[in-house]
Amino acid sequence: MNGPVSIEVLKQHLIDPEICIRCNTCEETCPIDAITHDDNNYVVRADVCNGCMACISPCPTGAIDNWRTVLRAEAYSIDEQLTWDVLPAQGTTAADALRAGQAGGNDAGAGAAAEPAGIEVDTVRGSTVPPWSAAKPYVNLYTHKAPLRATVVGNYRLTEASTESDIHHIVLDFGTTPFPVLEGQSLGILPPGTAPDGRAHHARQYSIASPRDGERKGYNNVSLTVKRVTQDYQGKRVDGVCSNYLCDLKKGDTVEVIGPFGNTFLMPNHADSHLLMICTGTGSAPMRAMTEYRRRRRLKGATGKLMLFFGARTQEELPYFGPLLNLPKDFIDTNFAFSRTPGQPKRYVQDVMRERAADVAQMLRDDSTYIYVCGLKGMEDGVLQALQAIADQHGLAWETLWPKLKRDGRLHLETY
Secondary structure, eight states: OOOOOOOOEEEEEEOOTTTOOOOOHHHHHOTTOOEEEOSSOEEEOTTTOOOOOTTTTTOSSSTTOEEEEEEGGGOOOHHHHHTOSSOOOOOSOHHHHHHTTOSTTOOTTOOOOOOOOOOOGGGSSSOSSOOTTOOOOOOOSBOSSSOEEEEEEEEEEOSOTTSSOOEEEEEEEOTTSOOOOOTTOEEEEEOSSBOTTSOBOOOEEEEBOSOTTTTTTTSSEEEEEEEOOOBOTTSOBOOOHHHHHHHTOOTTOEEEEEEEEOSSSOOOOSTTOEEEEEEEGGGHHHHHHHHHHHHHTGGGTOOOOEEEEEEESSGGGOTTHHHHHTSOTTTOEEEEEESOOTTSOOOOHHHHHHHTHHHHHHHHHOTTEEEEEEEOTTHHHHHHHHHHHHHHHTTOOHHHHHHHHHHTTOEEEEEO
């Protein structure tokens, strides 16, 4: 007599290409390198993914949280996923029948679809939860299929014309259509035209540089900090599709916007919370938003300390340098690091943090301190190493403090 046939069922993890904004957060977060990408899509390797869920919370759009029940032998391949414009529907397959218990009334020997495991705090380097007092964010109000059109009401170069670093402060107005945002959130811009393969350009993600009550207080507008991309990481000439489009916009032009995105990189709302902000270049955008919101609330009882470490190649290439200097010293403790000042040794944000170790340690001791890191990916290791060295030097035991910061929503990393 024949025994039951074993049919293994897989709950396959997929990324929705219609929602994904190609921000690379999932690939950077995945602790086992199960996620990869090409110029078209981000995809998950079915034979590597273990369902640890480490990538779910950090995804700003929710595109990462998609699953299809399939026979393991018929799992969607990487090559298939890379060609998708939309996710396949969950069809009526043998796997569906097995899941529903409809396979002839006999599911003996059938493999059960593995449920994703709970996230371990040590699988990621920063928090996957927001501060406990953060306001509730709105996300994905406007999508690729139904974007919101905004009007450019300002476009100003922030860096000196003599520098190669062309960074712009761009203000977008939404008129009477709501686009509610919180400090630390981002939005997507849909650049016009098509890629060489004929597909519409993917959205590009930009952190919002203005507070929740508008770039101009009480107005339905937001600001962005955008650097014109003219070369890749290898120094080869390349014109960034969306950055050049945005930097060239004129007052009165319109753009298509999607979002907002992000539900963890948010500032705390309780008045005595302290902000330790570490950034480079355009990573200053969310820090500007948080600083300005706290400045506006200063007369309403916000008493928490603000400490900023801000890095750039030179003073001339540092956005918002002038306005930062005009902020009261008793409001924000600002520290600059310049890595390419002629005749001076290279100094990075982590170097300046070590110089201010006693003050940083004092903030780390306080459970009301929230840490935000934003900028190029290369800064992340240096900043975490500096925090560890400062903590250990001042008797704070980093191996205990680090998991606690992550678990309590007090250490937020957004690097790219």
